[in-house]
Amino acid sequence: MRFSYLFLSLVLLSIANAQTSSIEKVAECLSKHKYNKVFKSFDDNMKSKVPKSKLQELWEQMENSAGNLVGIEEIELTELDGGSRQKAVLKFDRAALKISLRENEKGKISGLFISQLGYQIPDYAEGLGTGKQYINFLSAGFNLSGELVIPLECNQCPVVILVHGSGPSDKDETIGPNKVFYDLAMGLASKGVATYRYDKRSKLYPETVSGQFDLYDETINDAIAAFKTLKSDTSLKFGKYVMLGHSLGAYAMPLIADSLGSELNGAILFSANARKLEDLIEYQMDYLTNFDGELSAAEQKIIKENTIRAENIRTNNFTNETSAEDLLAYWPGTFWKGISGYSPTQTLKQNKNTPFYILQGEKDYQITMTDFEIWRKEVGAQANVSMMSYAGLTHLFTPTKADLPGPNDYFLPNNVDYKVILDIADWVKLATK
Numbered sequence: 001m002r003f004s005y006l007f008l009s010l011v012l013l014s015i016a017n018a019q020t021s022s023i024e025k026v027a028e029c030l031s032k033h034k035y036n037k038v039f040k041s042f043d044d045n046m047k048s049k050v051p052k053s054k055l056q057e058l059w060e061q062m063e064n065s066a067g068n069l070v071g072i073e074e075i076e077l078t079e080l081d082g083g084s085r086q087k088a089v090l091k092f093d094r095a096a097l098k099i100s101l102r103e104n105e106k107g108k109i110s111g112l113f114i115s116q117l118g119y120q121i122p123d124y125a126e127g128l129g130t131g132k133q134y135i136n137f138l139s140a141g142f143n144l145s146g147e148l149v150i151p152l153e154c155n156q157c158p159v160v161i162l163v164h165g166s167g168p169s170d171k172d173e174t175i176g177p178n179k180v181f182y183d184l185a186m187g188l189a190s191k192g193v194a195t196y197r198y199d200k201r202s203k204l205y206p207e208t209v210s211g212q213f214d215l216y217d218e219t220i221n222d223a224i225a226a227f228k229t230l231k232s233d234t235s236l237k238f239g240k241y242v243m244l245g246h247s248l249g250a251y252a253m254p255l256i257a258d259s260l261g262s263e264l265n266g267a268i269l270f271s272a273n274a275r276k277l278e279d280l281i282e283y284q285m286d287y288l289t290n291f292d293g294e295l296s297a298a299e300q301k302i303i304k305e306n307t308i309r310a311e312n313i314r315t316n317n318f319t320n321e322t323s324a325e326d327l328l329a330y331w332p333g334t335f336w337k338g339i340s341g342y343s344p345t346q347t348l349k350q351n352k353n354t355p356f357y358i359l360q361g362e363k364d365y366q367i368t369m370t371d372f373e374i375w376r377k378e379v380g381a382q383a384n385v386s387m388m389s390y391a392g393l394t395h396l397f398t399p400t401k402a403d404l405p406g407p408n409d410y411f412l413p414n415n416v417d418y419k420v421i422l423d424i425a426d427w428v429k430l431a432t433k
Helices: 023-031 035-039 044-049 052-066 180-189 215-232 248-263 277-289 297-314 333-338 344-350 369-379 418-430
Strands: 010-012 069-080 083-092 096-104 109-116 130-134 137-139 142-144 146-151 159-163 194-198 241-246 266-270 356-361 385-390
Touching: 023 035, 023 069, 023 083, 023 096, 035 052, 052 083, 137 215, 142 215, 146 180, 159 180, 159 215, 159 248, 180 194, 180 241, 180 418, 194 215, 215 241, 215 248, 215 333, 241 248, 248 266, 248 344, 266 418, 277 297, 344 369, 356 369, 356 418, 369 385, 385 418
Parallel strands: 159 194, 159 241, 241 266, 266 356, 356 385
Antiparallel strands: 010 109, 069 083, 083 096, 096 109, 130 146, 137 142, 146 194
């Protein structure tokens, strides 16, 4: 499932002397909270603008959001008249930020800027022309905003409606500096496939996930409303209507497909868990708390508390009124009661009519190849099911070179692999009914 990541943008104007002016040394001093050593590097002008207390405040605010500094990468040095400029990427526990440092001719830093890494447009979207139409729709009285992206040449072209993972999400499914749904929209448009993506209800109306709600409230009802809005619009002339669900949206896709029946021409499960959610979350918790090879007392407490909560869910030891704080993730009793008897694999197995395409990144640590193999075992031989996994791709279907995949894979700008987009476009055009 998706996680929320905080990125801190800040601007520091500061100075460092020649002996401590390298971008690595400054970062190291800040990470060790040696603020005075950095402050002594300031010239008089910057000392007056950035006192040591402010430097400390800004850095520790960043640590509170991003975690501890764990490395510095992609260092660049450019010699300038009267000094130099250095750039690098700072990698923290929960974020990656870019740093730019400017030194004057006396070896003093005349500028130090730390800011969020931004989204990078993929090669397959560069110079791409598309048509766009902003379409809102109502679902349970909530007005949700969305964007239709249409290839310039669309003569009865297919359209894919994109359904988010868990948590509040914008229409691009922005995760750090990555935009999974925007990449899909642009990539599919380059291959003659339209897309519709919308802002999730919980993004626009956070209060809707503050009390009791279920899977239909969070995901299913809005996806169906978006589908029916497009399908009923007589000004739109699409040849096929397909749904793509990512993560929680993929988990819910068998239910969405059953609800839409013959109206739906195909469904794509984009990293779908086959295990029960409480089992998946317990696995994720264990994986992340042991990720660094160490288990702190605080992590041991978290594991103990959540193990009890997971067992309470398994044994039905909670009510529809139980709050999310006493259960797992941000989901309350009503949510967990609603899915207690739901099996996505068994629900899909009963559907012999809708074409399904199950996709999985082999370096996905959130929903793993364990889930993919369960899908293969349960429905892989079914005539209406196609499956594909991708070596080296994460939960976002972005490439990673990490031996051990983890949250750091999401902190640097990356894009959905074009091979995935090509496969989706081919399947939508050829395999759907």
